[in-house]
Amino acid sequence: MSTQTTHDFVLSAAVSVEAASTAGAPSSEPSVDMKFAGALAFSDDGILFVGDNHNGAIYAFEIPGEEQPGQTVPHSIRNIDAKIAELLGVRLGAVEINDLAVHPVSKEIYISATRIGSFASQPAIVKISIDHDISLLNTSSLTYQKQLLTEFPEDDTKFQVRGSGPGPLLPRDTAKGAISMRSLAIMDLEYYEGELFVAGVAYDSFQSSLRRISYPFDGTQCMTAVEMYHITHDRYESRAPIRAMSVQQVDGKPQLVAAYTCSPIVLVPLDELTDGAKISASTIMDMGNGQPLDMIPFQMGDQSMLFVTNNSRSPQVIPVDGLSGAKAVTHEDFERGPKLDLHPLMPFGPTGKAVMFEGVPLHMALFDDDFFVSLTRDAYTGDLNLDINPTFFPNRVHNLVAEMDFPRT
């Protein structure tokens, strides 16, 4: 690193001029320079990983948590987005909620959000204590590490505008052309046995990638490009990223179970994730439609399950047992051509069952063995609520009226 060139020449006895280079000049970084708080994940002992799609970095904050004595039960909080807006000092429309996670020890709930100001957006992480107190996480008081991601897309690379059918482009179609590809560069984080797995888009050539980073961060990272066969689209896809994932023991080894938009689910053995590799994931199922949001492992009785939420269909409960021995399919297994929602083949593979869930869960996380917490938009009021959902019956049904709700005579 040089701050001055060695061409130190004298122009006159009195004043001399020399050239200096700006490259590599030392910068004085503020304590936490986070620009966006997106995807969240906790390690088992309370390291909070935060994906910053703007800076192209993962932050790891040490949040020691004390175990709560006795049974802790989560509570619903109505209008959670309005409360977060109050806390951040803005009106309701100026807050976007990005993700939700639960501290594995203290059971505090963490929500990543964006505060939209007149000129700039700012990141915020909001903490909800076990006794309901909603506060702003002061990241500058925490010990943290930061890992910059290599091959991060340029900020000015945007989606192409393709329209949504015949007819002229609508404003909602052209708006897609203003969305930066970086917003897809960190989609989901998964911590597993001392390593952080990061799904998203890499490079400006838009490659769906899986990054593998050991924690504590040592500056190194391994990146693998992932291709998969998309049954619904009948094509091999290597750009659209994994949306939600979970590491599970499948066929006797740890594998990433990964869900894509519209909406295959694939398996990726962890031992294939080596730096620079380009791999083909094994497609084992396809829902036929929808955009997955979260994939949450949980126990239902003695059965291991995955709870897969989606912004356009009911959550799916997938038995983990059904993934072992599932056939990996290619284009040779089907007649050619797209197979959309109504195709008799759909849903294809060991997809489990859709469960009744009134309203749309924006984000969900497992609170403990007995409860999920969810950010759910109520279908009647439109309120965004922090909700609780039991794991033994992972539904949301309280607004429904059935035979059993009528008075007994």
Added chain:
Amino acid sequence: MRMNARQAQTVSSPVPTIYDPDLLLPHRDGEPVVLRLADGEADHHPTGRDQRLAVFVGGADSYHEGRLPVAGRYEHHGEFLSFTPAFGFVAGHDYVVRTRRDGEPYRLNDFRIPPETSAAPALVTDVYPSGDVLPENLLRFYVHFSVPMTPHVAPDFVALRDASGVADPAAFMRFKQELWNADRTRLTVLIDPGRIKRSVATNLDLGPALRNGERYALTVDEGWPAADGSSVLQSFSKRFRVGGALRERPNVGRWRWRPLRPGTREALRIGFDRPFDRHLLEHALHVVVGDGQPVDGTPHPGDYETSWSFTPDEPWTTGDVRIVVDDALEDVAGSNFRELLDRDVGHRLALAATSNTPTQTRNQE
């Protein structure tokens, strides 16, 4: 249709605003809310929220129990308790401060940070380069505005016109993103390098955007809305004549100055060999003495960016000073001390052989 069984929201009856004489309200973003504490209260050291002082979004008439106060930092300074919001206050929004003292009902005080830009009309304040004669291979203009401007519409308003007023629709580079500074008061407009670089396709098809000896104007049409919508721009025009191209790298060997007089605060003034980029010039020159100790002072670019003066904070201690020049400093044609934006393709080899060695070094050896 099913009615939703929703609890009626409990809203307290409107509370009259009661002025708290011990409260100092902020007038601009970044200022804290400050409460003067009564005797005996100041030794109380809160760490987080404070029951005595809390700020809420919305006016006093929207306040009710159960609202979450704005997050921020509470600090004690003697008899004062101050609150600074974590993210600042949004100009134009209503806020209400609730103060509460032992044994007294709480008091509510409204405040609103006035929008910073409401008073100033939208104007073009400066255009750089500021000279009346600009080189044929000029690379960029900087257009400075009095207030933040609405983005994404610049091509509708900014134009390069010839002497008869005809706009050249292909003069400027079109990017997906306009080149603004952070608060959108300075727009960078680049002449399409394809029109500047000799013998590339656009240069051959359309010719250069600026021709030696001709007259032009950079115009900004009226009607461009300010970012806050409070005013629209008045029209602006910068007329200039085009002179010869700058085809050589800048040469500090041709810079001129007068000897300094130690013991005075007389400005050091350097005359350049050409006009430099106004924005890069702000941070590209540094005055040092001895083995590199910086001299504090105030720089002033001048003479249409062809000179630079520096007034030291303290009198000069020596006449023997050095000027450190960032070799990324560009002239108005985009050439720096390391390379030219546009190289004559016929002399590629000769230039490549010297491209890593600043010419000024060779000239002085």
